[in-house]
Amino acid sequence: MSEDLRPDRRIVFQGLGALGVAAALAACGGGSGGSSNAGSTATAGKAGEKLASTAEIPVGGGIVLTDRHVVITQPTKGDFKAFSSKCLHQGFDVSEVKDGTITCTVHGSTYDAATGAVTGPPAPSGGKLPAVKIKVDGDSIVAA
Known part of the structure; x- marks a missing residue:
């Protein structure tokens, strides 16, 4: 596709509407700037494994x-x-x-x-x- 036929981000986001923009940002990890796992604990497996x-x-x-x-x-x-x-x-x-x-x-x-x-x-x-x-x-x- 030629460069002059590609829509810019502003046009794409306008077409998505407010809810679509929020969903797109969440999917890209760009909404909050933080991690959803910051308070999580990791499990290595069953004891003794x-x-x-x-x-x-x-x-x-x-x-x-x-x-x-x-x-x-x-x-x-x-x-x-x-x-x-x-x-x-x-x-x-x-x-x-x-x-x-x-x-x-x-x-x-x-x-x-x-x-x-x-x-x-x-x-x-x-x-x-x-x-x-x-x-x-x-x-x-x-x-x-």
Whole structure:
């Protein structure tokens, strides 16, 4: 389609009407600017269910279990932490953990790998990824 035949956003939104605009913004994650999961808690699975091996979690790093929406970190040797992997900005899963930082590469929010506290925007300052209960059982990390 040629560029001069495409309607601009203003025309599209006028055609949608007020309710259509609200629905379109909600679908795009653009309504409130915040995440609907900010107060949620994550569940890693049934108590005792294996999530990872300790060898999979590097010191200062971690892994993201997107199927469970959990991030597991090892801030210092032998100290394992787990948090919801849902970014407080718009609810996308965080994507990496390295050098003591959990990062959501979608928009750049960062979190402390030891506490889950927000360290960089656009996630709201003062926020914290909800903790997830885990325990170490031998060389396995399991849901608690």
